[in-house]
Amino acid sequence: xxxxxxxxxxxxxxxxxxxxxxxxxxxxxxxxxxxxxxxxxxxxxxxxxxxxxxxxxxxxxxxxxxxxxxxxxxxxxxxxxxxxxxxxxxxxxxxxxxxxxxxxxxxxxxxxxxxxxxxxxxxxxxxxxxxxxxxxxxxxxxxxxxxxxxxxxxxxxxxxxxxxxxxxxxxxxxxxxxxxxxxxxxxxxxxxxxxxxxxxx
Amino acid sequence: xxxxxxxxxxxxxxxxxxxxxxxxxxxxxxxxxxxxxxxxxxxxxxxxxxxxxxxxxxxxxxxxxxxxxxxxxxxxxxxxxxxxxxxxxxxxxxxxxxxxxxxxxxxxxxxxxxxxxxxxxxxxxxxxxxxxxxxxxxxxxxxxxxxxxxxxxxxxxxxxxxxxxxxxxxxxxxxxxxxxxxxxxxxxxxxxxxxxxxxxx
Numbered sequence: 001x002x003x004x005x006x007x008x009x010x011x012x013x014x015x016x017x018x019x020x021x022x023x024x025x026x027x028x029x030x031x032x033x034x035x036x037x038x039x040x041x042x043x044x045x046x047x048x049x050x051x052x053x054x055x056x057x058x059x060x061x062x063x064x065x066x067x068x069x070x071x072x073x074x075x076x077x078x079x080x081x082x083x084x085x086x087x088x089x090x091x092x093x094x095x096x097x098x099x100x101x102x103x104x105x106x107x108x109x110x111x112x113x114x115x116x117x118x119x120x121x122x123x124x125x126x127x128x129x130x131x132x133x134x135x136x137x138x139x140x141x142x143x144x145x146x147x148x149x150x151x152x153x154x155x156x157x158x159x160x161x162x163x164x165x166x167x168x169x170x171x172x173x174x175x176x177x178x179x180x181x182x183x184x185x186x187x188x189x190x191x192x193x194x195x196x197x198x199x200x201x
Numbered sequence: 202x203x204x205x206x207x208x209x210x211x212x213x214x215x216x217x218x219x220x221x222x223x224x225x226x227x228x229x230x231x232x233x234x235x236x237x238x239x240x241x242x243x244x245x246x247x248x249x250x251x252x253x254x255x256x257x258x259x260x261x262x263x264x265x266x267x268x269x270x271x272x273x274x275x276x277x278x279x280x281x282x283x284x285x286x287x288x289x290x291x292x293x294x295x296x297x298x299x300x301x302x303x304x305x306x307x308x309x310x311x312x313x314x315x316x317x318x319x320x321x322x323x324x325x326x327x328x329x330x331x332x333x334x335x336x337x338x339x340x341x342x343x344x345x346x347x348x349x350x351x352x353x354x355x356x357x358x359x360x361x362x363x364x365x366x367x368x369x370x371x372x373x374x375x376x377x378x379x380x381x382x383x384x385x386x387x388x389x390x391x392x393x394x395x396x397x398x399x400x401x402x
Contacts, residue, residue, distance in 0.1 A: 004278075005299040007269030009253045016247045021235050022228035031221045033293055035251075036258045036267050043255045046217045050236075050248030052210045057237045057244070066237050068208030077205075092234055098206040 010036060062133070064109035064126040066091045074098075074107055082106045083140040087130065087159065089113050089147060097145060105143070108133065113151040114158055122158060130159070134166050141169040148175060211237060263334070265310035265327040267292045275299075275308055283307045284341040288331065288360065290314050290348060298346060306344070309334065314352040315359055323359060331360070335367050342370040349376065 004011070010032060018028035035043045053068065060072035067073055074080070074094070084105035088094050094107050110125045133139065144159060146152035160170055175193035177186060186194075205212070211233060219229035236244045254269065261273035268274055275281070275295070285306035289295050295308050311326045334340065345360060347353035361371055376394035378387060387395075 004274055005296060006274055007257065009250065009257050009269040013250045013254050016243065016250050019243060020232045022232060023223060027223035029296060030293070031223060033267070033296070034222050036254060037292075039255055039258055042217065042220060043251060043258070047248060047251030047255050049210070049214045049217050050244060050251055053214050053237060054240055054244045054248050056208065056210050057240055066234075068210040073205055073207055091238075092231070095206060095230065095234070 060109075062129075063107050064111055064129065065094060065107060066109075080104045080106055083138060084143065085130075085133065085139050085141070086143045086145050088145050089152065089155070093145060093147075103143075110146075110155065113146065113149075114155045115151050125155070127159065127162065131162060134163065134168060139168055141171060144170065144172045146172070148173075261310075263330075264308050265312055265330065266295060266308060267310075281305045281307055283339060285344065286331075286334065286340050286342070287344045287346050289346050290353060290356070294346060294348075304344075311347075311356065314347065314350075315356045316352050326356070328360065328363065332363060335364065335369060340369055342372060345371065345373045347373070349374075 013035070014025075014028050014032045017023055017031050018025050020028075023031060035046070056068035057066060058068070058070045059066055060070050060075055062071045062075045065072040065074055069076070081104055084103070085108050086094075086097060086103065086105050087108045087110060088097065089110050089112060091109055094109060097103070097107075108126070108130050110127065110130075112120055112125055114120060114122065114125070134142070142159075142163060144156045146156045156172060163170055174197060175190060176197060177183065177190065177194045183191065214236070215226075215229050215233045218224055218232050219226050221229075224232060236247070257269035258267060259269070259271050260267055261271050261276055263272045263276045266273040266275055270277070282305055285304070286309050287295075287298060287304065287306050288309045288311060289298065290311050290313060292310055295310060298304070298308075309327070309331050311328065311331075313321055313326055315321060315323065315326070335343070343360075343364060345357045347357045357373060364371055375398060376391060377398060378384065378391065378395045384392065
């Protein structure tokens with residue numbers, strides 16, 4: 001706000017809320033007002049939820065996932081097939097794959113992708129721990145579920161090289177036409193990949 | 202999330218964040234992940250900001266504004282013209298008018314509008330306190346900055362009736378073409394009002 005029309009606590013609330021992804025200055029104001037109006041129902045519980053999360057959040061030493069326990073909820077889940085390891089760049093990718101729910105595998109979160117321009121090298125990623133897990137045995141397949149970007153694919157190649165000495169099957173996600181997508185709107189790279197990987201009907 | 206893939210503290214954070222205006226389930230997940238990744242920079246400060254706000258938030262006994270002090274920041278501002286009282290439905294309207302910043306007046310927040318269908322009568326609004334302020338003297342003009350809806354205008358009429366015995370000028374916001382608006386897209390009611398209230402060039 002240009003002038004002070006609310007107390008410093010509310011101004012600070014707006015400032016911090018505006019730093020959340022998906023909230024701009026306008027929606028942060030709207031959210032802050034909603035919060036102070038619903039003190040018992042929302043402001044206090046959220047304050048407590050924030051404090052609880054801040055106290056308990058940690059990085060899983062096994063897979064690099066961010067959770068409130070270590071080992072994390074996914075690593076602790078005994079119903080998963082620990083012989084299949086899905087390598088993802090980020091926790092958000094793990095959450096996205098879990099929403100699909102079609103594979104009950106273990107995960108490994110790299111915490112980023114190789115990016116020489118941004119100064120991100122192999123030692124900045126959670127790759128050493130990935131090798132340790134595979135050396136420990138039991139892993140039969142590593143699914144590289146990395147982004148289909150140049151950096152994601154560079155990272156995939158690097159990991160493939162590192163794992164070449166191990167007796168594990170290395171796979172990556174298929175490229176192709178998104179379900180519900182129209183050919184006319186697709187880029188040439190995706191179309192070419194979809195043609196090449198065509199399947200028999 | 203369909204299955205438990207994160208600890209209960211994170212799941213609860215997502216649930217509560219999704220109840221903020223402007224955040225759906227998807228953006229709440231994104232915000233929660235952003236928060237737990239930025240524990241020191243965002244999660245902890247926001248938790249503290251929520252607790253501070255929850256502890257200090259109160260309704261101003263003078264004007265009905267929601268703030269962290271009573272009297273509120275606006276009522277405490279000695280540079281304002283206390284002879285002009287802008288009556289608004291909600292705190293968000295007060296904030297919106299303050300963003301304009303063209304009038305340095307005092308405010309009065311009704312906390313809603315008359316709505317027989319929703320069971321909101323005059324006694325549910327902050328109208329008695331408005332009369333008390335005007336009886337105390339010093340108010341020369343009351344600007345009814347209520348929404349241009351049926352309920353807002355009903356409320357305006359009611360307040361005009363209540364104030365008929367006092368020696369105060371009662372005004373309302375002008376109707377007309379929004380600045381930057383195109384006539385072709387405007388409703389008939391607005392166009393008729395704009396024609397009727399036309400001004401000489």
